[in-house]
Amino acid sequence: MSSAEHSDFEIRDYLRTDLFPHFMCPGCGHGIALRALLWALHELGISMDKLALVSGIGCSGRTAAYVDTNTMHVTHGRPLAFATGLKLARPDLEVVVITGDGDCLAIGGNHLIHACRRNLDLTCVMLNNEVYGMTGGQVSPTTSNDRFTTTTPLGNHEPVFDACELAAAAGASLVGREITLQTPSLKDLFRAALSHRGFSFVEVISDCTEIFGRKNDLGNSTEMILKQKSAIRPESYGNVVDQPFRPGNWSTGILARNERPEYGTNYREHIAAKLAVAVKGHR
Amino acid sequence: MSRSSHSTAVAEHHDNALRDSAVATNVLVVGVGGQGVIMVSKVIALLCQQHQLQVKQSEVHGMAKRGGVVFSHVRFGEQVYSPTIPTGEADVILALEWAEGLRWLRYLNPHTGTFIADTQQIVPPFACCNRQPGGLSGYDQLTANEIRSQLPGTLALDAGGIAAELGNSKAANTVLLGALSTALEFPVEDWQSLIAAAVPPQTVEVNRRAFTTGREWALNPPASNAAESVTPVVLEPVRAPAELEITEAWCKGCDICVKVCPERCLLLNEREVVEISDPAACTGCRLCEWLCPDFAIRIHIQTVEAQV
Numbered sequence: 001m002s003s004a005e006h007s008d009f010e011i012r013d014y015l016r017t018d019l020f021p022h023f024m025c026p027g028c029g030h031g032i033a034l035r036a037l038l039w040a041l042h043e044l045g046i047s048m049d050k051l052a053l054v055s056g057i058g059c060s061g062r063t064a065a066y067v068d069t070n071t072m073h074v075t076h077g078r079p080l081a082f083a084t085g086l087k088l089a090r091p092d093l094e095v096v097v098i099t100g101d102g103d104c105l106a107i108g109g110n111h112l113i114h115a116c117r118r119n120l121d122l123t124c125v126m127l128n129n130e131v132y133g134m135t136g137g138q139v140s141p142t143t144s145n146d147r148f149t150t151t152t153p154l155g156n157h158e159p160v161f162d163a164c165e166l167a168a169a170a171g172a173s174l175v176g177r178e179i180t181l182q183t184p185s186l187k188d189l190f191r192a193a194l195s196h197r198g199f200s201f202v203e204v205i206s207d208c209t210e211i212f213g214r215k216n217d218l219g220n221s222t223e224m225i226l227k228q229k230s231a232i233r234p235e236s237y238g239n240v241v242d243q244p245f246r247p248g249n250w251s252t253g254i255l256a257r258n259e260r261p262e263y264g265t266n267y268r269e270h271i272a273a274k275l276a277v278a279v280k281g282h283r
Numbered sequence: 284m285s286r287s288s289h290s291t292a293v294a295e296h297h298d299n300a301l302r303d304s305a306v307a308t309n310v311l312v313v314g315v316g317g318q319g320v321i322m323v324s325k326v327i328a329l330l331c332q333q334h335q336l337q338v339k340q341s342e343v344h345g346m347a348k349r350g351g352v353v354f355s356h357v358r359f360g361e362q363v364y365s366p367t368i369p370t371g372e373a374d375v376i377l378a379l380e381w382a383e384g385l386r387w388l389r390y391l392n393p394h395t396g397t398f399i400a401d402t403q404q405i406v407p408p409f410a411c412c413n414r415q416p417g418g419l420s421g422y423d424q425l426t427a428n429e430i431r432s433q434l435p436g437t438l439a440l441d442a443g444g445i446a447a448e449l450g451n452s453k454a455a456n457t458v459l460l461g462a463l464s465t466a467l468e469f470p471v472e473d474w475q476s477l478i479a480a481a482v483p484p485q486t487v488e489v490n491r492r493a494f495t496t497g498r499e500w501a502l503n504p505p506a507s508n509a510a511e512s513v514t515p516v517v518l519e520p521v522r523a524p525a526e527l528e529i530t531e532a533w534c535k536g537c538d539i540c541v542k543v544c545p546e547r548c549l550l551l552n553e554r555e556v557v558e559i560s561d562p563a564a565c566t567g568c569r570l571c572e573w574l575c576p577d578f579a580i581r582i583h584i585q586t587v588e589a590q591v
Contacts, residue, residue, distance in 0.1 A: 010581075021532060021533040021579075026537035031575070032575075032576050181574065220538060221539055222538060
């Protein structure tokens with residue numbers, strides 16, 4: 001538990017405390033995820049002046065507003081597009097995108113796959129609570145089957161997106177998933193993602209008690225986050241047993257990693273070479 | 284069955300029970316999982332069989348792999364009826380762990396019984412009555428001297444230490460078998476050959492020496508050895524209790540911290556705001572701080588000097 005000893009980490013140093021209490025519903029897992037993210041940034045010693053948080057619309061998008069750093073609150077589904085521009089213009093910044101399942105996979109699905117494909121040095125944190133919370137509880141691409149939402153009154157019948165498989169297939173160079181209940185593990189995953197050079201995608205299994213849980217009779221927030229724990233399968237188990245010993249379908253931990261060239265560096269080298277040729281030809 | 288024949292059966296049964304306790308020798312072997320209690324009782328049982336005695340052995344080793352209690356009743360004699368030893372009738376209690384031995388003392392025959400115990404202490408999780416880091420333990424505080432003043436024949440030896448000196452601390456049970464061999468009348472060679480057959484081949488030599496050392500110790504116990512080797516386990520807290528700071532204005536009463544607290548020392552008050560109900564119970568595990576989505580809980584831990 002040495003990594004869990006964090007007596008020097010004081011989360012209020014990183015928050016805009018004048019905005020508190022925050023707007024999120026009681027028991028919303030987004031707050032826990034935000035703590036893990038700030039804890040990882042603290043451990044890596046990343047200065048708040050050198051950090052940029054880019055977020056879209058939705059409950060997840062609002063979390064960035066509470067952090068006392070450079071924040072960009074942009075259009076629905078497009079935080080990755082804005083972040084790409086920001087990172088290319090200011091490679092010295094550590095750019096972190098906080099997005100939700102609807103924001104990232106539905107409205108911004110196109111931006112996600114192309115961000116993965118380019119492999120720019122960004123960290124994308126997707127807070128997955130299986131629903132569009134802020135906009136009124138509509139179905140999202142990650143809503144499990146037979147779950148009730150305002151737009152699926154008879155139960156969701158659409159196939160479900162596995163965001164991690166999608167990101168890995170599109171070429172993200174680090175893909176991971178964790179639940180909020182295991183905060184130190186989540187922090188370690190964030191650390192790995194932040195220190196990774198290339199596009200890293202982290203899916204955080206969060207809980208929406210008020211909009212999603214209540215409609216589906218999933219109990220209070222404690223019950224929801226404890227249920228998540230019994231539904232996960234840490235990646236380390238994969239090497240030990242052929243068959244998952246739980247029916248759970250969420251593998252957690254670092255799920256994919258590759259060493260593809262980072263787009264920003266590549267791009268600048270490429271441009272410099274082309275410009276040099278052009279200048280030579282002009283003379 | 285007529286009344287008279289029934290009463291005859293009862294009388295006969297009673298008679299058997301009396302005879303049984305009169306002729307059978309009772310050895311109770313106790314310890315915790317992994318120490319070799321079953322191996323010890325197996326050696327005793329085989330030895331008795333070799334000497335044409337009837338043996339009954341029964342054991343319990345439920346949670347043994349987790350460091351749980353293991354005990355084995357061994358009864359032998361010309362004729363043995365019951366497989367278990369009645370309270371107060373064990374001729375020998377062989378304890379591989381100190382507190383386990385003390386727990387079973389009421390089985391020992393108070394007049395003629397011999398108590399042979401390893402002074403090695405394995406503190407079970409259940410003894411941790413205070414889960415503050417470095418907190419007090421509920422481990423039995425009786426020392427070997429106190430036991431010896433009540434039971435003069437007691438052999439309390441540091442079998443674990445002796446075995447470690449001989450090169451394998453796992454041979455502690457054989458050291459105790461050596462001590463036991465002085466209380467039961469069987470030839471030393473028979474003990475040795477059975478132990479050699481029961482232990483893994485590469486440890487035969489160390490077990491042979493362990494047996495001899497244990498036997499010699501029991502024949503000439505050092506005068507003050509036991510008093511020195513048992514010191515009660517008393518730990519001073521190494522950390523001050525953690526202090527919880529709750530920002531009431533930020534708490535939304537989601538109840539997560541109350542439900543996840545392993546010490547159950549938080550509650551929601553009538554205003555649906557979290558409150559600490561038992562500040563002394565908090566161990567500073569930080570679960571509530573981590574899982575508070577509203578950042579309303581802060582834990583302050585002051586480290587103090589260990590007082591051990």
